[in-house]
Amino acid sequence: MRSSDLPEVRSLELFESMSDSNFEALMQAAYLQTFPAQLELITEGDPADFLYVVIEGCVELFARTNGRESTMGMVRPVGTFILAAVLKDAVYLMSARTCQRSKLLMVPSENIRDIFQRDEAFARAIVVELANCYRTVVKEHKDLKLRTAVERLANRLLRYHTDQGGTGMLELPQDKRTLASLLGMTPENLSRAFNTLKPYGVVVRGNKISLDDLEALSTLAKPNPLIDGRDT
Amino acid sequence: MRSSDLPEVRSLELFESMSDSNFEALMQAAYLQTFPAQLELITEGDPADFLYVVIEGCVELFARTNGRESTMGMVRPVGTFILAAVLKDAVYLMSARTCQRSKLLMVPSENIRDIFQRDEAFARAIVVELANCYRTVVKEHKDLKLRTAVERLANRLLRYHTDQGGTGMLELPQDKRTLASLLGMTPENLSRAFNTLKPYGVVVRGNKISLDDLEALSTLAKPNPLIDGRDT
DNA sequence: CTCTGGAATTGATCTAAATCAACGGCTTGG
DNA sequence: CCAAGCCGTTGATTTAGATCAATTCCAGAG
Numbered sequence: 001m002r003s004s005d006l007p008e009v010r011s012l013e014l015f016e017s018m019s020d021s022n023f024e025a026l027m028q029a030a031y032l033q034t035f036p037a038q039l040e041l042i043t044e045g046d047p048a049d050f051l052y053v054v055i056e057g058c059v060e061l062f063a064r065t066n067g068r069e070s071t072m073g074m075v076r077p078v079g080t081f082i083l084a085a086v087l088k089d090a091v092y093l094m095s096a097r098t099c100q101r102s103k104l105l106m107v108p109s110e111n112i113r114d115i116f117q118r119d120e121a122f123a124r125a126i127v128v129e130l131a132n133c134y135r136t137v138v139k140e141h142k143d144l145k146l147r148t149a150v151e152r153l154a155n156r157l158l159r160y161h162t163d164q165g166g167t168g169m170l171e172l173p174q175d176k177r178t179l180a181s182l183l184g185m186t187p188e189n190l191s192r193a194f195n196t197l198k199p200y201g202v203v204v205r206g207n208k209i210s211l212d213d214l215e216a217l218s219t220l221a222k223p224n225p226l227i228d229g230r231d232t
Numbered sequence: 233m234r235s236s237d238l239p240e241v242r243s244l245e246l247f248e249s250m251s252d253s254n255f256e257a258l259m260q261a262a263y264l265q266t267f268p269a270q271l272e273l274i275t276e277g278d279p280a281d282f283l284y285v286v287i288e289g290c291v292e293l294f295a296r297t298n299g300r301e302s303t304m305g306m307v308r309p310v311g312t313f314i315l316a317a318v319l320k321d322a323v324y325l326m327s328a329r330t331c332q333r334s335k336l337l338m339v340p341s342e343n344i345r346d347i348f349q350r351d352e353a354f355a356r357a358i359v360v361e362l363a364n365c366y367r368t369v370v371k372e373h374k375d376l377k378l379r380t381a382v383e384r385l386a387n388r389l390l391r392y393h394t395d396q397g398g399t400g401m402l403e404l405p406q407d408k409r410t411l412a413s414l415l416g417m418t419p420e421n422l423s424r425a426f427n428t429l430k431p432y433g434v435v436v437r438g439n440k441i442s443l444d445d446l447e448a449l450s451t452l453a454k455p456n457p458l459i460d461g462r463d464t
Numbered sequence: 465c466t467c468t469g470g471a472a473t474t475g476a477t478c479t480a481a482a483t484c485a486a487c488g489g490c491t492t493g494g
Numbered sequence: 495c496c497a498a499g500c501c502g503t504t505g506a507t508t509t510a511g512a513t514c515a516a517t518t519c520c521a522g523a524g
Binding site for chain 1: 276277295296297298300301302304315316317319320322323325326348349352355356358359360362363364365366367369370371372373374376377378379416454456458459464
Binding site: 381382418420438 | 480481482
């Protein structure tokens with residue numbers, strides 16, 4: 001793997017401040033590989049052998065216990081996953097599978113840990129990244145504990161809407177069964193939640209949604225930057 | 233504040249590897265203060281002015297939105313809270329209040345961030361701490377998404393039991409209404425969940441619980457180290 | 465173009481959990 | 495020592511959401 005092949009990776013907040021030589025070393029050790037859709041990349045409980053970077057495609061993080069399964073998050077280009085497990089040299093807490101055919105960069109954990117020890121700028125970048133991860137999960141946890149299913153959906157729609165430019169239209173970035181699991185409900189219940197939101201101007205056509213009454217929807221959703229904020 | 237006053241703080245994983253002089257500087261800038269019970273120390277949305285260390289007593293982390301409130305976690309000696317907000321110089325995502333009269337060390341955020349920039353060992357220790365925080369919340373999130381209320385209670389009892397020496401007896405470390413909120417249920421529902429567990433050898437006397445049939449309880453609870461593990 | 469299988473929807477029903485209400489018991493302060 | 499109030503429990507009821515079952519919709523394969 002040559003670092004010049006992957007300018008997007010170099011420009012990730014996580015990697016941009018580290019030294020050239022260390023970045024080069026990391027990329028030398030890494031594998032760039034394309035996987036088919038629906039392939040289970042890692043399984044919770046397994047030792048963390050690689051840090052993954054999604055270059056193209058999409059990866060779903062999920063967890064299982066006692067026969068049940070739930071989607072924990074989605075990772076899109078250019079994003080990384082399971083940093084914490086890699087740093088702690090611990091087992092994965094979540095499993096991951098590709099949603100589509102996806103191109104992934106796999107950086108061996110030992111190399112990450114090695115350079116983390118030697119490259120101060122990298123160590124600091126990792127702190128920022130981990131703090132972001134932490135705050136993201138805390139927000140998701142608040143979302144789940146403090147809101148009903150309909151409220152979670154309404155706020156999620158508002159978020160996607162903003163992310164996609166706020167034109168009154170939005171596209172669901174994953175299929176509905178995955179969205180349901182992400183929001184902590186069943187597919188049937190998601191469908192009903194969409195119906196509940198119809199009087200608030202939410203019109204569904206496949207995975208395209210239009211929001212025709214943002215004010216009404218916001219009044220219902222009561223978005224809170226300390227839950228829904230991208231960055232706060 | 234003199235560092236010699238607080239050997240327990242120095243021995244925290246977060247602080248133990250930093251240089252003496254930097255630790256001294258941090259403690260010079262810090263305040264040691266005792267607060268009465270039920271005092272709201274920080275409020276979500278406020279800028280993160282201090283990193284807190286619980287020296288004595290107990291602190292409850294909680295979150296509010298739209299009139300609802302939920303307990304997010306408990307911090308006991310010697311533990312810290314809201315590290316991520318301090319490092320990012322962001323607002324708090326959670327509020328905190330004392331459960332009892334508590335002695336807390338308050339370290340100004342700027343000092344933390346300053347020394348984080350200058351002390352490499354401290355920066356690395358912070359990574360470990362943040363990774364732990366992150367993994368803890370992920371586990372809590374899995375717990376909530378993948379288990380029923382009764383299962384969450386059963387697993388929590390098993391955890392307290394192990395933490396307290398595995399003698400067949402345990403003491404709830406917080407009152408029942410707080411435990412209910414921590415587990416994501418109402419106090420009424422917690423009371424009924426205890427009744428549900430009676431046939432599995434769970435005997436409740438105030439905040440003292442005895443577990444008379446660990447095997448039956450474990451069969452029901454199906455504890456999973458990737459959710460309940462202290463450290464995995 | 466048609467066939468087929470998964471995804472999504474809809475309806476009916478069931479269940480877990482929340483809510484509302486009432487009561488007993490323990491603590492606390494006068 | 496008694497009164498007041500909160501905590502926890504219990505019972506009755508409601509509600510949100512899950513489950514089960516049937517049907518429709520749609521995209522991709524042949």
